[in-house]
Amino acid sequence: MTPRDDRWLHAVFAAASVAIVVLVGIAVAREVHRPLTIDQRLVPALGVVDRCVTCHDEAKHPGAMLDRHPVERFGCTPCHGGQGLATSANAAHNAAPDWERPLFSKAERDAACGACHLGTNAPIATVATGRKALFDRGCSGCHTIPGIAPPDHAPELDGLRDKVAPAWVRAWLTDPAQLDAQHKMPTFRLTKPEIEALLAYLWTLPGAPLLPVPAEPQGDADRGKSTLARLRCATCHKFEDRGGDFAPDLGLAGVKVQPAWLWNYLTDTHRLRPHTRMPGFRLAPQDAADIAAYAAEQWVPDTGVLPWQKFDGDVEPALAPKGQQLFVDLGCGGCHLVAGKRAPPSAPALDRLGDRHVADLPLPARGRPPADVPAWVAQKVQQPTAFDVPSVQRARMPTFPNVRADEALALGIALASVHAASPPETWLRRHETAPFVPPPGETGQLVARFRCLSCHRFGGQGGDVSRVPLDNVGARLRQSWLEGFLRVPVTVRMDQPERMPVLGMTEAEARHLAGWLTTVFGDERIGPAPAFIPGDVERGKSLYVQHQCGACHVGDGAGTMKGPTLDGARDRLEPAYVVALLQLGPDVVPERRHPEQRLLPDDARALAAYVLSLPVLGAVPVP
Amino acid sequence: MRELVKHVRASLFRVGWPKDERAAVKAMVSSITLHIHSPKVRPASLRFRATWALGVIAVVLAGMLTATGVYLMFYYYPHPDVAWRSMKDLAFVVPFGVITRNLHRWGAHAMVAIVTLHMLRVFLSGGYKPPREANWVAGVGLWVLTLALSFTGYLLPWDQLAYWAVTVGANMAGAIPWLGQPLRVLLLGDMTVGEAALLRFYVLHCVLLPLLLFGIVGFHLFRVRKDGGLVTSEHDPASDRTKEGHRLLPSWPHLVYRELIVGLLTTAVLLLLALVANAPLEPLADPSRTPNPAKAPWYFLGIQELAHWSAFWGGVFVPAITVLGLCAVPFFDRHMDGVGRYFPRERRVASGLFLALMTFFAVVTVIGTLFRGPAWALMWWPN
Known part of the structure; x- marks a missing residue:
């Protein structure tokens, strides 16, 4: 051991000691740098420990959201994400x-709302839109999605061979947009052999046998057109480019459907299509023949060749087994009922997309990788083929027509609101009332036959063709008027294009339904009938002017048609309802469209007395 | 007051600061902490290249791991519901929680590496030969214990990394014929990694294995002294016999000072590591979400790589024969030629074979760690 060796050792000793002192100093400095007091909000039921409030002042939260969602009860991260436990901005955000x-992200925040706010009427626009679209687009036909019912609007395929020509099916499966720019069915990017196989299978499906069309009476196309108008078919169907889009365009459907099938369908709708949303019309043979004649004349292009006729050719029955397999694989039966049965889900259940991380989902082969789950869904819906793995797997998801970017994102938000485990029951808000179950017996049969729920809403359930929910219809309308309306629906709301169709009820049926509606669909907010006193009508007339009722209503032949006409209201409206409306405001009005008036009881009674004194004028405008 | 200080000091330290060699020797034998060492030491054994200080580093690491481990135990709950949350508490609220966990994590990895290198050094210098056979076997045992401690500690954070690494490790143990499945169930307390496994690993990691380790370390150090200190060469020019006669140096201060410096350097390096790099943590363990590939801890990835080729031959036979072979070596290779030097001509077969074995394990470990991607497919570019 030489002194030189020792010098070397001393140097290392000194250096190591200094290094340790410096490093410990750095460690202490880091500790001191941390916030010394940690503020946190605990929500044990949600497993939430949110220390966000250490830095963020909850009193400065923008908007009024915290009034209903106090941080003490909801924490921060259930709505905002991030790591609530963290005590540094980087780790937290x-x-x-x-x-x-x-x-x-904004989309994920909306989806987070949807975790507690269940139902299609959830008060978050994107979530509600998305949930409705999941149903309308038929997503729930192939995927099991909690809270979304399977679609009910795809036509049944029984007896398809009686309804359309093979060429039409080929054209439709090749490119439906060519036949109907507004088509709802997605395209499955089928090859020609696949289409032939599917066609062969569809042609094996038996339907209810068609009754022979009698030679007499002969149909007349002009009369058919006026019959369509008289029955108010345009409320749901478009023809000659006018009318609703709730049901197929008659200009297009007319040429596709075989006349014999159409005649059978119109004379007894539900015999051929027991699950359709269309009311059970039982047209007279003459009317049916006229409409069939009208339909056959529609949309003949200049060439005289219908767009699908070039797909003509024989059906090859031997391909049916292959087509059946394809029908199962593609999941056609998820939307289209066959023999009244729906096929089991053919695609993965979308019951926990809210728990998934976008990094775990398959990346699209093309385009930018999506930033979050809603964006991933949006991309998948808009470009299903972008998720193909070349030569390994073809995307099974079909291409949906005309999906706007915002609708696609709403779909993603709705799906990202679905979690495997819901929040505790007390956190949940269900924005949907219990489904309306029609009563048994004759009433139920009538409701089913006339398909009231296809257009009208009862308790938040049902179709949205009609703007008028029926929830308190019995308290609003007089039974006698309702009975007449069911038989011959006069127009009350001039401003709305949707009109009640002429359902062809018998007098007994109309009386039964009107009685049921006025008995069952009451409203406890509407009191007993008022007792009018002399002078009410005169005072009411000046109140009518004073409150400018004529700005929306027609009364005594003058005014505008924004609201229902009041001439003849005395036959239509229950006096108690009119008083309640004027006193309580729009809460009791369907759609809540009436302005907020809230008159004093005396004034309400007087104004009601005047309105109910108005007679039916000679000419009620007819559309 | 000065009297009091004097009395307290005198009662603690039986001899004063040594002023000559005789006092130094007396100091060494009269203190329980210093008496682990022999009072005098050969100059050759003090040279850095004689040991590369690996044994001392291992002991220092064991001490630091014990200290940091006890601190971590104050905040850790061995139950799946809260174990991972304990990591979050360490990260966000416990004073010095982050650096303590980092020190423990990096110290554990370092200890696996250092103990392995220590074994390599002892083998290459022939340190397993008579009369040191038993101590070599004890050393092999300590090496296995170090791996076991690291492996049991790996599960405790209860994150995805821990959960699946231990699942893979337990499955590899399950490949042992006959014994495998019972052993696996004994280890996990269940068929899969769950709350029973976490509790067992916790007890093993914090109680049983450390006690065993301390006991064997005591034996190991005691035998180093009783077997005549470090193995030395007859021909080493620096050895006491040729140049400086039989003159030995007192351990105080020569050995003790060097050990202190090694301890300080080890601490400094580990502190630096702990300040620069955070211990890994992944999301909460989720039995329904298997990472692809699921990998064992890095020191078992060589075995996992071999097990990929053959579950029995690679995953069981090779590791078992390696450990048994290591224990058996001193009882077969007993000649004393070339002992105390690295790569002497007389021992080129033994050195070559052992280096080849270690290189083989190093290579498969690197492949398993860096070059295996999803589905255990080869990736030429590590990610």
């Missing part, structure tokens, strides 16, 4: 290997 849920 950003993703890390140990924390895959950074702060939510």
